[in-house]
Amino acid sequence: MRVIGLMSGTSYDAIDAAAADLRFEGDELVLQPLGMLSRPYSPSLRSLLAAALPPASTSLAAVTELDTGVGQAFAEVAAQAVEQLCGGAADLIVSHGQTVFHWVDSGVVRGTLQLGQPAWIAEATGTTVVSDLRSRDVAAGGQGAPLVSLFDVLWLRGRTGTPVALNLGGIANITVVPPGGDPVAFDTGPANALIDAVVGELTAGRLAFDADGVMAGRGRVHSELFDRLLSEPYYARPAPKSTGKELFHLAYLADRMQGLPEIAPDDVVATVTALTARTVADAVKSHGGTEVIAAGGGIRNPALMHRLAWELGEVPLLNTDDLGLPSPAKESYAFAVLGFLTLHGLAGTVPSCTGARHASVLGSITPGRGGLPQTPAATFPTSLRLT
Structure with missing residues (x-):
């Protein structure tokens, strides 16, 4: 399955895309890197992000504008990745989105917000999108991080x-x-x-x-x-x-x-x-x-x-x-793996790492034009191998 992982970190300087061919071989998950690309945020969108991020205050109007703007920016990068890295056809896109707030209260994570409406990605590419990967772990009592x-x-x-x-x-x-x-x-x-x-x-x-x-x-x-x-x-x-x-x-x-x-x-x-x-x-x-x-x-x-x-x-x-793993693309590949597991109904967290009560299948799924990709039954892998 050809999967594209999309990522923009807390430095919010650029959107990274990495494509991989992912498959199960027995109890191994095999990852073949197909390449990566990166595109900086436009100066105007980066300024909007900077103006809204803590410790600044913001408004629901600004949050809505950012959710759309970031989603559209991710969609442009996703479409470029489909063409340049996947030969015009990808099976799945996994979007981390842009973290704008991580709500921690006395050491307990109460919520986390990643903007970048996935509908824009699905509409631009016709490809199924897995997004909002952190929230399920938070709901299960975890930190929602580090998901990698x-x-x-x-x-x-x-x-x-x-x-x-x-x-x-x-x-x-x-x-x-x-x-x-x-x-x-x-x-x-x-x-x-x-x-x-x-x-x-x-x-x-x-x-x-x-x-x-x-x-x-x-x-x-x-x-x-x-x-x-x-x-x-x-x-x-x-x-x-x-x-x-x-x-x-x-x-x-x-x-x-x-x-x-x-x-x-x-x-x-x-x-x-x-x-x-x-x-x-x-x-x-x-x-x-x-x-x-x-x-x-x-x-x-x-x-x-x-x-x-x-x-x-x-x-x-x-x-x-x-x-053997290109360092600039590591997080994008990691999120590609998490979305791939989600599509197979497999958990994407390690409870001892996030502090959650149990492992969870992560994210929300936005179907592509052809509906959800068909995936065979799979068991949870015990290792990951690069090829």
Whole structure:
């Protein structure tokens, strides 16, 4: 089955599409990558998103406009992916949508909202769409995140030691796959969320992110600000747990900087970069990780990766490309897998990773023009193999 996964992360800079041929072979799920593409949000839509995201307030009119605008943008990327990656015909499209709010109350996730009306995708492509993948896990008492943990567990189970999958998006999350034990997954804290926000603010919008880690590389970590940031209670909370830009944003950083003398822009960027590296490394070490396999936009930041390697010490730091999976497309492929499982009536969560009461079949289905694809009966796979 040819499946397209669509993803836009908490950095909301672009929509990624990855196509895969997915099939069951015995108790294995086999994934053959067919390629990926990425398209930036239009400046106007990105501005609308930025104006509506926490800690800003918004209106139902703005939410409706975003739901339509994001849905149409996803539809354009989906149509392009069908033609360029699938030869004009896909069996299924899986859309994560754009997260705009993750409602956490005293450590309990009460709701999560991803915009991008899937009807636009189904209408533009004629293809069945699976969307809104997080809400069912939340309804079952889970965090709704990190949903990629099932992909990580199926893929990394059986590797020597305790492998840790790391995603460095707007928020950093890990999946720990111990031998013979229950896997664990959680958001470790900010990755690009604070870095991008600081760079945009300090350069008056001239830069959207720290390209090639230049600013962090020039700067020095401000020890007092670093200590203040590390005192955030979230880091000490046990897993499973999840967070987002609802907590880690510019106003949050400004509050931690109160009373400090003026800090050079490069030093601020270096400090928040070091914060990501330290909190990720602490999380990996606390769970006995023996190797880290990273993906996400953060791996393109040499300053962050160098600092993370230093913080990890003797724990090897790899990326998914080293194991045969294109790192920019990892999350899109993961959501393609989750939607594929949904269409077969199979659960897409690991309760020990999300904290849910039970595993759940995820998402809502929007039929294509020909109705739902016919799928043969299948049993839940025990592993994932790339080919």
